[in-house]
Amino acid sequence: MARVLLVEDDDGLREALDLALSGLGHEVLGAPNGPVALERLAAGRDVECVVLDVMMPQMDGFEVCRGIRRLSQTPVIMLTARSEPIDIVAGLECGADDYVAKPVEPRVLDARIKAVLRRVTPTAGPDGEASVVDLGSVRVDTRAMTVTKHGAPVELTPTELRLLLEFVLHPGQVLTRQVLLDRVWDYGYLGDSRIVDACVWRLRAKTEDDPARPSLIATVRGVGYRLDLP
Structure with missing residues (x-):
């Protein structure tokens, strides 16, 4: 499975998702806010996927996502309680790879994590084609x-x-x-x-x-x- 950095300011939700994703085989690193998340990524933690809440104090998810993109191309899945198209598109335009609406079902999030990780190694053309x-x-x-x-x-x-x-x-x-x-x-x-x-x-x-x-x-x-x- 994957080492996931879970960025969520709600302690209860972060602990619940940590427990659920761990039960599904992932290794979860928790971060209560954006600055802590960026610090952990900058320190070279071997994170394979970031699950990032949008609505957070200090730095919102959009700002954090832009910060992540300055550090790496690690896949980012945004958690959003806002379903307005402009909010969803704003997250994608600042570098997110996918989004999941709250309240989130752990197995849905697990499926999205697996899907985004499969994109890390895209399938090339068949043998014999010009590369x-x-x-x-x-x-x-x-x-x-x-x-x-x-x-x-x-x-x-x-x-x-x-x-x-x-x-x-x-x-x-x-x-x-x-x-x-x-x-x-x-x-x-x-x-x-x-x-x-x-x-x-x-x-x-x-x-x-x-x-x-x-x-x-x-x-x-x-x-x-x-x-x-x-």
């Missing part, structure tokens, strides 16, 4: 799992990398949001398409020369997205 794909200024190595832009490394989260590889392995094909939810987020049910839109937005910001007028990942209105080769 390096040139997309103009962007170069993707589907075997080494590396991305460069103008020769410089591009830091992608596991989810962003998995999403980009899905496009690269299916160039010119329109991929619906539900297909992307199934293949990238490993959702076996009708998931929230806002996750896809927010992750595409982040991916464009890192790979497109002009994210406002993307030339690589095109929006197919009302359907999904398509990778256009140069």
